[in-house]
Amino acid sequence: EGTVTFENVCFSYDPRQQALKNVSFTIPQGKTVALVGPSGGGKSTILRLLFRFYDVESGRILIDGQDIRQVKQESLRRNIGVVPQDTVLFNDTIFYNIHYGNVNANENEVYKAAKAAQIHDRILTFPDGYETRVGERGLRLSGGEKQRVAIARTMLKDPQIILLDEATSALDTTTERQIQHALTYITKDRTTLVIAHRLSTIVNADLILAVKDGRIVESGTHRELIENV
Numbered sequence: 001e002g003t004v005t006f007e008n009v010c011f012s013y014d015p016r017q018q019a020l021k022n023v024s025f026t027i028p029q030g031k032t033v034a035l036v037g038p039s040g041g042g043k044s045t046i047l048r049l050l051f052r053f054y055d056v057e058s059g060r061i062l063i064d065g066q067d068i069r070q071v072k073q074e075s076l077r078r079n080i081g082v083v084p085q086d087t088v089l090f091n092d093t094i095f096y097n098i099h100y101g102n103v104n105a106n107e108n109e110v111y112k113a114a115k116a117a118q119i120h121d122r123i124l125t126f127p128d129g130y131e132t133r134v135g136e137r138g139l140r141l142s143g144g145e146k147q148r149v150a151i152a153r154t155m156l157k158d159p160q161i162i163l164l165d166e167a168t169s170a171l172d173t174t175t176e177r178q179i180q181h182a183l184t185y186i187t188k189d190r191t192t193l194v195i196a197h198r199l200s201t202i203v204n205a206d207l208i209l210a211v212k213d214g215r216i217v218e219s220g221t222h223r224e225l226i227e228n229v
């Protein structure tokens with residue numbers, strides 16, 4: 001499960017300007033897809049529609065063949081994990097912050113998620129257990145570490161689809177790349193991963209969709225797009 005299809009999707013925030021114009025594509029289950037292209041092109045809008053933050057104006061969005069407007073909102077949101085650009089962490093332990101993604105998960109599952117997101121040793125230690133507050137620990141993390149916590153939190157939810165919007169990411173390229181690699185690796189063939197980014201730095205995406213002026217202007221593998229330039 002986790003096949004995503006956009007069929008002739010149109011959407012406008014403002015009646016004078018269409019943000020998405022007849023957007024159609026299919027993302028096979030378990031694949032990693034990069035939405036790339038200039039700022040304002042429509043990448044974030046695609047993610048917002050998929051999460052039903054807004055509804056399409058016309059056209060359809062299907063997950064595993066089912067129109068998302070026919071899926072219960074809570075079930076849709078359980079099946080889609082969003083890794084935000086700016087993760088707000090509680091002033092508590094890393095453990096607590098990851099566990100928040102799924103309060104029913106046991107300790108072992110939390111550690112597994114943390115490990116999958118490759119969180120550094122120094123923040124993998126939860127000396128006082130997650131019930132204990134550890135001062136400002138969460139707030140002192142680097143941007144990259146915060147995002148890893150966000151990834152672990154999302155992983156713990158075990159969604160079918162993960163959305164990562166780095167369209168306006170404040171992270172440096174190296175950190176971004178590390179995080180994309182970690183995510184691609186841990187979701188491999190299991191979770192559909194959709195990453196929005198200005199640049200096609202995501203070399204190991206299975207499919208790249210170039211989004212510009214509200215349209216998919218090109219699609220293909222990294223190699224295919226390079227050869228077209």
Ligand code: ADP
Nearest residue numbers: 013014019038039040041042043044045046167
């Ligand atoms: P990208 O993610 O590629 O930078 P967006 O999806 O954010 O592009 O934006 C697509 C278009 O929609 C742009 O013209 C942008 O100005 C407009 N837009 C995005 N968000 C909003 C919003 N909340 N209200 C009005 N217009 C918006």
Ligand code: ADP
Nearest residue numbers: 118119120121142143144145146148174175178
């Ligand atoms: P920082 O600026 O604090 O180094 P980063 O987000 O770039 O923040 O990286 C956090 C730390 O995690 C780095 O020190 C990095 O070397 C480390 N790291 C990355 N992957 C792993 C891993 N698989 N195992 C252990 N440490 C790792």
